[in-house]
Amino acid sequence: MADAPESSDQTPDRKAYWPEVIRLTLTLLAIWFLVSFGAGILFREFLDQFHIGGAPLGFWFAQNGSIYVFVALIFYYCAAMNRLEKKYRIEG
Amino acid sequence: MDWTLIWVFGTFGLYIGIALWARAGSTNDFYVAGHGVHPVVNGMATAADWMSAASFLSMAGLIAGMGYGGSVYLMGWTGGYVLLALLLAPFLREFGKFTVPDFVGDRYYSGTARIVAVICALFVSFTYIAGQMSGVGIAFSRFLGVDFNTGIFFGMGIVFVYAVLGGMKGVTYTQVAQYVVLIFAYTVPAIFISLMLTNNPVPQLGFIGNLKGDDVSMLQKLDETVQGLGFTSYLSSTKTNFDIFCITAALMFGTAGLPHVIIRFFTVPNAADARLSAGWALVFIAILYTVAPAVGAFARHNIIESVNETTYVPAAEYAQGSQLVSEAGETPSPAWFANWETTGLVAFDDKNGDGQMQIRGPAAPDGLENEVTVNNDIYVLANPEIAQLPEWVIGLVVAGGLAAALSTAAGLLMVISSAISHDLCRRTFFKGMTDKTELRVARGAAAAAVIAAGFMGIYSQQLAFVAQVVAFAFGLAAASLFPVILLGIFWKRMNREGAIASMLTGLIPTFAYIWHFKLGAGKAATADEWFLGVSPEGIGFVFMLVALVVGVTVSLATKPPPQDIQDLVEDIRIPGTRRSHGIADSGMAPVD
Numbered sequence: 001m002a003d004a005p006e007s008s009d010q011t012p013d014r015k016a017y018w019p020e021v022i023r024l025t026l027t028l029l030a031i032w033f034l035v036s037f038g039a040g041i042l043f044r045e046f047l048d049q050f051h052i053g054g055a056p057l058g059f060w061f062a063q064n065g066s067i068y069v070f071v072a073l074i075f076y077y078c079a080a081m082n083r084l085e086k087k088y089r090i091e092g
Numbered sequence: 093m094d095w096t097l098i099w100v101f102g103t104f105g106l107y108i109g110i111a112l113w114a115r116a117g118s119t120n121d122f123y124v125a126g127h128g129v130h131p132v133v134n135g136m137a138t139a140a141d142w143m144s145a146a147s148f149l150s151m152a153g154l155i156a157g158m159g160y161g162g163s164v165y166l167m168g169w170t171g172g173y174v175l176l177a178l179l180l181a182p183f184l185r186e187f188g189k190f191t192v193p194d195f196v197g198d199r200y201y202s203g204t205a206r207i208v209a210v211i212c213a214l215f216v217s218f219t220y221i222a223g224q225m226s227g228v229g230i231a232f233s234r235f236l237g238v239d240f241n242t243g244i245f246f247g248m249g250i251v252f253v254y255a256v257l258g259g260m261k262g263v264t265y266t267q268v269a270q271y272v273v274l275i276f277a278y279t280v281p282a283i284f285i286s287l288m289l290t291n292n293p294v295p296q297l298g299f300i301g302n303l304k305g306d307d308v309s310m311l312q313k314l315d316e317t318v319q320g321l322g323f324t325s326y327l328s329s330t331k332t333n334f335d336i337f338c339i340t341a342a343l344m345f346g347t348a349g350l351p352h353v354i355i356r357f358f359t360v361p362n363a364a365d366a367r368l369s370a371g372w373a374l375v376f377i378a379i380l381y382t383v384a385p386a387v388g389a390f391a392r393h394n395i396i397e398s399v400n401e402t403t404y405v406p407a408a409e410y411a412q413g414s415q416l417v418s419e420a421g422e423t424p425s426p427a428w429f430a431n432w433e434t435t436g437l438v439a440f441d442d443k444n445g446d447g448q449m450q451i452r453g454p455a456a457p458d459g460l461e462n463e464v465t466v467n468n469d470i471y472v473l474a475n476p477e478i479a480q481l482p483e484w485v486i487g488l489v490v491a492g493g494l495a496a497a498l499s500t501a502a503g504l505l506m507v508i509s510s511a512i513s514h515d516l517c518r519r520t521f522f523k524g525m526t527d528k529t530e531l532r533v534a535r536g537a538a539a540a541a542v543i544a545a546g547f548m549g550i551y552s553q554q555l556a557f558v559a560q561v562v563a564f565a566f567g568l569a570a571a572s573l574f575p576v577i578l579l580g581i582f583w584k585r586m587n588r589e590g591a592i593a594s595m596l597t598g599l600i601p602t603f604a605y606i607w608h609f610k611l612g613a614g615k616a617a618t619a620d621e622w623f624l625g626v627s628p629e630g631i632g633f634v635f636m637l638v639a640l641v642v643g644v645t646v647s648l649a650t651k652p653p654p655q656d657i658q659d660l661v662e663d664i665r666i667p668g669t670r671r672s673h674g675i676a677d678s679g680m681a682p683v684d
């Protein structure tokens with residue numbers, strides 16, 4: 001494959017890049033909302049009937065769990081964006 | 093307290109050494125550390141920049157007192173980093189200028205928009221910095237036996253050296269050192285307390301574990317204890333869910349809109365590094381933020397267990413006094429209580445005259461009154477003693493608190509000085525200024541800002557708004573700055589008129605609401621009088637939504653932005669494609 005010519009039509013159109021970024025961003029923000037405002041506040045009382053270790057689940061999401069998910073979300077975003085940039089041959 | 097002296101002056105020497113090494117040679121160095129900061133290093137600096145004296149000393153105590161209600165701070169002050177990484181930091185870095193008002197002024201091709209952004213940035217930063225300086229004064233006066241004002245002068249002197257000499261470059265590397273000091277000081281006592289109470293060395297696991305030799309969980313036990321004394325449940329809150337939602341959201345969007353946090357992401361080489369750096373920042377922040385609720389719960393349990401229903405022994409004759417009490421078959425109050433009583437952070441008032449210390453909540457079943465008051469800061473400060481750690485650890489905690497306060501103060505100073513030297517002088521009033529002159533003005537502005545901040549710290553008791561930093565700084569950042577930055581990146585059609593209208597509808601009502609209910613006529617108001625039942629801490633979120641709607645509506649009703657601006661927005665969305673665009677970059681070219 002090394003000698004395959006790099007023609008411009010192999011690179012997907014950059015017009016499609018931004019919608020993909022937006023889709024990724026919205027998906028991750030939905031998770032961001034669910035673990036904090038969802039699990040930690042709106043559904044807390046329901047989730048508190050389950051436990052993680054000795055902590056009620058909703059309470060734990062509000063004080064610890066959501067923060068772990070936030071960290072994971074950002075690193076996932078970085079990896080996914082690097083992939084997208086490679087696909088569209090964008091070099092920062 | 094010799095150990096305290098050694099730690100405090102040892103760390104101060106370190107900060108000055110770094111300052112001398114990292115001097116700024118150009119405005120590029122001074123404002124954005126030459127864009128040469130590694131993303132992990134910037135993450136660490138951002139964590140120190142972010143975690144203030146309040147995060148370090150007061151937050152665990154706040155959570156301990158509020159239980160579940162304290163979650164607003166935990167989620168609010170970490171969730172904002174997701175917004176920063178996904179919505180703001182990489183695009184603002186790609187935009188490639190020095191300050192937040194730079195983005196607002198150039199994206200909206202308007203000097204007026206720039207000035208409004210400068211006003212927001214200055215107000216937010218000054219409110220915030222006064223709290224840091226008074227924190228420094230308190231640490232000095234309580235632990236080193238010097239006067240409050242002298243303590244502030246010491247703090248000013250230190251920040252002066254590295255902020256004025258090194259600008260963002262000096263600030264960045266001292267913040268890294270300060271992060272190491274503060275995280276070490278926070279986690280070491282937490283690990284020992286966790287071991288002591290739950291046998292688990294990881295505080296986050298101890299938090300969800302059982303107490304040593306007990307088969308109920310620590311949290312459940314704590315909840316039973318506090319309810320038994322007449323406090324509200326540890327696992328729920330008296331606030332409505334809607335209010336908790338709004339406060340959390342205001343803190344999150346406010347975090348993402350705070351200028352001193354945003355500018356840290358201008359210091360890395362490119363957009364990809366900016367988003368990665370936000371991830372590392374949150375890792376370093378999460379280390380403290382996931383330990384804090386554990387520290388709060390452990391300390392609340394400990395304080396009740398070791399103080400409640402013991403026989404009070406005054407500090408003056410503690411050694412003999414406690415021996416006499418023990419001989420009489422009673423439990424003496426603990427030594428740490430006597431030690432901290434002299435600082436005024438804990439107090440005992442024997443209301444029923446029985447010589448016993450009663451800790452009670454507002455609805456105590458036995459009808460007794462509460463006699464013990466504990467300052468929020470004690471939960472972190474007294475931890476080493478409660479865990480019976482050696483004396484040097486206590487000094488380390490004081491040095492950690494100072495590191496947290498000084499690192500945040502320095503980040504804020506950079507916002508204040510660049511708003512003056514860059515946005516007001518170079519970009520508004522003296523457009524022909526050379527880089528060399530601007531650097532001199534920037535140093536002068538940083539020096540003046542240090543002095544102003546010091547005086548605000550000294551007079552913080554008289555300046556009532558300083559105590560409301562949580563409501564003011566976050567509410568205003570969320571309502572005034574966040575919407576225009578977000579729309580400026582994600583909506584090409586957003587124009588000058590929309591931006592100015594949006595910032596003003598965010599800024600003015602939020603300010604008025606907080607002022608009215610925190611400092612003005614509505615100070616004594618109950619929750620029913622609040623607009624939609626939203627507390628002043630959460631109102632920034634409500635007006636942020638209003639500002640977004642106003643911004644969009646006004647933009648649609650007026651002319652679209654010039655083609656140059658629309659092309660610029662296209663460019664900042666795709667890393668590495670940023671070109672210079674007439675009207676947007678006529679005042680200043682983007683910097684790599």
